[in-house]
Amino acid sequence: MASNRLAQFRVFGKKIVAVGRNYKAHAEELGNKVPEKPIIFTKPTTSYLSQGHPIKFPPGCNDLHHEVELGIVVGKKGYQIPEEKAKEYIGGYFVALDMTARDLQLDAKKNGHPWTLSKGWDTSTPAGEFIEKDKITNPQNLQIWLKVNGEMRQNGNTADMIFSISYLISFISKYMTLEEGDVILTGTPSGVGGLKGGDVIEAGIGDVAKITFSVDKS
Amino acid sequence: MASNRLAQFRVFGKKIVAVGRNYKAHAEELGNKVPEKPIIFTKPTTSYLSQGHPIKFPPGCNDLHHEVELGIVVGKKGYQIPEEKAKEYIGGYFVALDMTARDLQLDAKKNGHPWTLSKGWDTSTPAGEFIEKDKITNPQNLQIWLKVNGEMRQNGNTADMIFSISYLISFISKYMTLEEGDVILTGTPSGVGGLKGGDVIEAGIGDVAKITFSVDKS
Ligand SMILES: [Mg+2]
Ligand SMILES: [Mg+2]
Ligand SMILES: [Mg+2]
Numbered sequence: 001m002a003s004n005r006l007a008q009f010r011v012f013g014k015k016i017v018a019v020g021r022n023y024k025a026h027a028e029e030l031g032n033k034v035p036e037k038p039i040i041f042t043k044p045t046t047s048y049l050s051q052g053h054p055i056k057f058p059p060g061c062n063d064l065h066h067e068v069e070l071g072i073v074v075g076k077k078g079y080q081i082p083e084e085k086a087k088e089y090i091g092g093y094f095v096a097l098d099m100t101a102r103d104l105q106l107d108a109k110k111n112g113h114p115w116t117l118s119k120g121w122d123t124s125t126p127a128g129e130f131i132e133k134d135k136i137t138n139p140q141n142l143q144i145w146l147k148v149n150g151e152m153r154q155n156g157n158t159a160d161m162i163f164s165i166s167y168l169i170s171f172i173s174k175y176m177t178l179e180e181g182d183v184i185l186t187g188t189p190s191g192v193g194g195l196k197g198g199d200v201i202e203a204g205i206g207d208v209a210k211i212t213f214s215v216d217k218s
Numbered sequence: 219m220a221s222n223r224l225a226q227f228r229v230f231g232k233k234i235v236a237v238g239r240n241y242k243a244h245a246e247e248l249g250n251k252v253p254e255k256p257i258i259f260t261k262p263t264t265s266y267l268s269q270g271h272p273i274k275f276p277p278g279c280n281d282l283h284h285e286v287e288l289g290i291v292v293g294k295k296g297y298q299i300p301e302e303k304a305k306e307y308i309g310g311y312f313v314a315l316d317m318t319a320r321d322l323q324l325d326a327k328k329n330g331h332p333w334t335l336s337k338g339w340d341t342s343t344p345a346g347e348f349i350e351k352d353k354i355t356n357p358q359n360l361q362i363w364l365k366v367n368g369e370m371r372q373n374g375n376t377a378d379m380i381f382s383i384s385y386l387i388s389f390i391s392k393y394m395t396l397e398e399g400d401v402i403l404t405g406t407p408s409g410v411g412g413l414k415g416g417d418v419i420e421a422g423i424g425d426v427a428k429i430t431f432s433v434d435k436s
Contacts, residue, residue, distance in 0.1 A: 017262075042261075046395040110330065121393040122297065122395055176340055
């Protein structure tokens, strides 16, 4: 069954396309302008992490940030997808963390360098289990939250995305073909912050899905 | 046979890791500092293009640049590979073009944004056929050249890389696992420049391999 295969997106999918600053309050909390068009970057699939394995700091990082995001799993191949057809390309969802080496990223931004090392190291994309498309009736009205050691740090709603999921699918596919099993990370609400070794992250989408990961600084 | 499978790297490989400014003269020609450590970015595998198909401009680009590069095909999985063992992870080579929307990239650099859209659209990684590892005795002493409409534009030697292939494999794999079929683009020598619709690009590595691609601005 197709949906069964799609549940293995972390095994066969080839790319993770992520969106920066897609919630106004998050753009502002980092002192950034609210973008006029989506800020797109990619993360390698070797960055996926399953529950039960710890999140690691990459080399040179001393400021590791959590960003909880709604992950979209692409259900079928498409290129130059019209916004009004975009929903047909959603195969499912998952709770994702877009872990960010904020210090490396700030350095990259200052120097006009790519974001890859600050976003793409092994363990930088902790991911929950695949959620069937039918389980979520309106992906643009979901609570999205994250706690560190039991304390709420991020608590937003996907209704507050600047660019909707359909707009993102259409925009990204103007540039690059989306393939079955590819992933779109739709941005993080405000409340991002630093982590230390031993911290425990819980995060989720409403009461549909929840993930737990620990942080290892060794 | 393993080498037979590896020849299909464009079909099953999951990532393209590219290196910016790895030849001193090229860093300087764009007014950039010679980097102290490798500048790493990724391109999606949907950007591969085979001969016989035209290179396209991405949306919003009016300054499309050619960059000829030696492509390395990773032969086996590795993480935190010591520099002295790096050669064991080379599975083969190919002639690659790291097509760059220079105007989009300059804009990204100015704003501290990721490079993805300026480097990652469909057709942005034209690639020649797989070259068996044994065909090249010393990958750090190869002429690497590119002509536009018969006129030589880039003519360098891989001996002039700032960071060697072994150093790059070791450096990249400190952050992310390299998998069989992944690719490393090792940077371009000086002489990059703009293209227009109808231009024909020929490029190659010494007399080992040659590619031809046309440019379509429609
Ligand atoms: Mg990138
Ligand atoms: Mg993010
Ligand atoms: Mg290049």
